[in-house]
Amino acid sequence: MELEAFLRRQPPAYPDTQALGRCLRALVEARLDQLPLPGSGRTLERFQGLASVGGHDLGLCKLYEGHTDALAIMAQLGGTPTAASTWGMWAAEPPDARLRVVAQGRGLTLHGRKAWCSGAAVLSHALLTAWDEQDRQQLVAVALDQPGVTLSVQGWQAVGMGATGSVDVLFDGAEGQAIGNPGDYLRRPGFWQGGIGIAACWYGAAQSLAERLRSHCSRREEPHALAHLGAVDSALHAAATVLRCSANGIDAAPQDDAERLARRVRAVVEDAAEQVLRHVGHALGAGPYCKDPQFARLSADLPVFLRQSHAERDLAALGLHILPDTWTL
Structure with missing residues (x-):
């Protein structure tokens, strides 16, 4: 796979956001960002690509997943990315950072604060959610190299996922372009399909960590390590x-509502990733945390990336979905 060959040529760790940005641009220039679209009949290939990047570096995967998600959204809702552009997908909506969009002639202007903007310092464009004068959510494409866009340098103290530079971005009259109609971002089938793509990133990182345990057990048959390997498997x-x-399922019915499917998949993969972190750590001890830079980075990043799940809140939402049904084999 060309993407995997590219990743094998990269360093095992990225020291900062600038390094992640350079690698993302190299991926775009090599057209390795052109993953099959969800529901295209090749959705598994898309998930495999995301998992490959996740197993290499989760900071890079955070930017790569956001970029490829933005491309998929524009393919579905309209919008033409410029050549060699790199995109963020910023949809966090904390109460204290609700971005406003105002109609201005034939365009839009953005006003306010957008939180959790991963890679803001190194991306050329972003898709983001904002709220119009009628209090409707609107997806907006915006170029980041324009007046009226200011990056905050406060509030990002992360160790895990630290290199993503997920800062607040301030908008003061920056120009944007509406993508789709109000409400389309959440209504489209691709919203929940993309949520499963996040789980593929988790899986890739967990699988990469697990390979260290498998390699260890192939060299020496320690009963306790083998038990941990069985649990990981x-x-x-x-x-x-x-x-x-x-x-x-997505390829068979690409227009179906995938919310329950996505919530189930994310719950299973999140639980698996947390089990891998526990079992691999117990089996291998402190050594790889201290001497294997890629292992150490993945181990620090994965618990943070997993928090794109909302834990018991997501499980409660899944519980509501299953109330009218039962389980069958």
Whole structure:
């Protein structure tokens, strides 16, 4: 796979946001950002690509997933990205950072603060959610190299996922372009399909960590390490199975509401990733945390990236979905 070959040529760790930005631009220039679209009949290939980047570096994966998600959204809702552009997908909506969009002639202007803007310092463009005069959510494309766009340098103290530079961005009259109609971002089938793509990123990182344990056990048959490897295998097998099944389901019915499917897949993969972190750490001890830079980075990044899940809140939402139904084999 060309994407995997590219990643093998990259360093095992990226020291800062600028390094992540350079690698993302190289991926775009090599057209390795052109993943199959969700529901295209090749959704599993899309998930495999995201997992490959996740297993290499989760900071890079955060930017790569956002960029490829933005491309998929524009393919679905309209919008033509310029050549060699790099995109963020910024949809966080905390109460104290609600961006406003105002009609201005034939265009739009943006006003206010957008939070959790990963890679803001190194991206050329962003898709972001904002709210119009009628209090409707509108997706907006915006170039970041224009007057009226200011990056905050406060509030980002992360160790895990630290290199993503997920800062607040301030907008003061910056010009943007509406993508789709108000409400389209959440209504489209691709919203929940993209949520499963996030789970593929989690899986890739967990699988990469697990490979260290498999390699260790292949060199020496320690009963306790083998028990941990068995637990890791069962968890990853469950995660891989639901990801494959979800890809097949999306391709079979690309316009169906995928919310329940996405919530189930994300719950299974999140649980598997947390099991991998625990079992691999117990089996291998402190050594790889201290001497394997890629392992150490993935181990620090993955718990933070997993918090794109909302834990018990997401499980409660899944519980509401299953109330009218039952389970069958």
